[in-house]
Amino acid sequence: MTTISTPVDNGVDIEFLRGAREQLAEEPEGAKFTWRVTNTWVRGTHSQTTARGFFGLGEEQDRPQAFHFDADHPEVFSADDNGATPTELLLAALASCLTAGVATVAQNRDIQLRSVSATLEGDMDVRGVLGADTDVRNGYSHIRVTYAIDADASAADIEALVAQSQKRSAVYDIVTNPTNVTVRVA
Amino acid sequence: MTTISTPVDNGVDIEFLRGAREQLAEEPEGAKFTWRVTNTWVRGTHSQTTARGFFGLGEEQDRPQAFHFDADHPEVFSADDNGATPTELLLAALASCLTAGVATVAQNRDIQLRSVSATLEGDMDVRGVLGADTDVRNGYSHIRVTYAIDADASAADIEALVAQSQKRSAVYDIVTNPTNVTVRVA
Numbered sequence: 001m002t003t004i005s006t007p008v009d010n011g012v013d014i015e016f017l018r019g020a021r022e023q024l025a026e027e028p029e030g031a032k033f034t035w036r037v038t039n040t041w042v043r044g045t046h047s048q049t050t051a052r053g054f055f056g057l058g059e060e061q062d063r064p065q066a067f068h069f070d071a072d073h074p075e076v077f078s079a080d081d082n083g084a085t086p087t088e089l090l091l092a093a094l095a096s097c098l099t100a101g102v103a104t105v106a107q108n109r110d111i112q113l114r115s116v117s118a119t120l121e122g123d124m125d126v127r128g129v130l131g132a133d134t135d136v137r138n139g140y141s142h143i144r145v146t147y148a149i150d151a152d153a154s155a156a157d158i159e160a161l162v163a164q165s166q167k168r169s170a171v172y173d174i175v176t177n178p179t180n181v182t183v184r185v186a
Numbered sequence: 187m188t189t190i191s192t193p194v195d196n197g198v199d200i201e202f203l204r205g206a207r208e209q210l211a212e213e214p215e216g217a218k219f220t221w222r223v224t225n226t227w228v229r230g231t232h233s234q235t236t237a238r239g240f241f242g243l244g245e246e247q248d249r250p251q252a253f254h255f256d257a258d259h260p261e262v263f264s265a266d267d268n269g270a271t272p273t274e275l276l277l278a279a280l281a282s283c284l285t286a287g288v289a290t291v292a293q294n295r296d297i298q299l300r301s302v303s304a305t306l307e308g309d310m311d312v313r314g315v316l317g318a319d320t321d322v323r324n325g326y327s328h329i330r331v332t333y334a335i336d337a338d339a340s341a342a343d344i345e346a347l348v349a350q351s352q353k354r355s356a357v358y359d360i361v362t363n364p365t366n367v368t369v370r371v372a
């Protein structure tokens with residue numbers, strides 16, 4: 001009996017990533033990346049952030065295009081709602097990091113994905129940011145991420161896929177663990 | 187002698203926010219917000235996140251429009267660069283939260299802003315996310331935020347403005363302190 005199987009293709013260049021892992025283990029200087037954005041105040045709570053260049057693989061890297069993100073507060077805070085709230089942007093960062101990880105780990109484990117979607121919810125008591133109660137933290141008390149994944153794999157393998165994505169996610173690490181931030185005025 | 191002064195206007199409705207602070211201190215149920223996004227995998231490391239509805243002031247809130255964010259990995263990782271990286275989105279969240287805070291605190295302190303811009307840099311050793319060295323963390327080792335602010339205020343007052351924005355920022359809190367994240371598959 002002859003079995004013809006279609007190669008798994010989630011659009012992730014896993015051979016390249018396996019090579020990069022080996023190469024950067026030997027040449028750790030190239031692994032030192034600096035991601036960078038600029039932010040410009042527009043008016044009120046509205047600002048725009050731009051991402052384009054970054055440093056990595058030992059040199060400054062440019063891209064064909066810049067990416068722009070508007071952020072603002074919504075009308076319930078008497079603001080102009082010209083963009084998502086910063087706290088929604090944070091959820092977008094977490095979501096996209098975990099989903100990129102799901103696709104990458106699936107490719108690494110020969111699992112064909114058909115669809116991946118996630119809903120993220122973050123609970124926040126706004127008495128914190130308003131300064132109404134200093135015992136209330138400013139940020140999220142809890143973030144819930146719920147994935148719906150259709151793939152050529154068992155439920156257990158899909159669970160393991162998501163668990164491994166968490167384990168290797170930059171943004172999951174930044175959110176769940178303390179990260180050092182220095183703020184200064186030039 | 188008559189002094190005519192123009193009222194400070196940074197576009198922030200500070201009277202509303204002062205009222206909300208008092209009201210929500212008395213009615214803390216209304217202060218319980220849940221921010222929400224949905225994320226859909228496109229292909230490879232490319233996904234799109236959408237923000238629109240949220241829960242707050244005791245009920246579900248809709249907005250006139252949804253906000254969309256594409257994220258991807260860049261060409262140096264052999265990806266398609268269809269959007270900013272998730273780690274740049276995280277910097278955008280931090281930048282926009284601090285800048286909204288600068289505008290709000292300035293309004294509260296009667297400081298007229300003329301321009302506010304910030305550069306954010308985050309250092310990351312990608313051996314972490316690649317799994318090349320388990321002693322290297324996945325996320326940022328350090329984030330640097332540098333503000334340039336032109337305002338009707340002394341350098342010391344501008345420093346204090348930025349410090350107060352940090353103190354009340356949701357995203358600064360989430361990044362610098364541990365935040366609980368639960369991930370599950372539906």
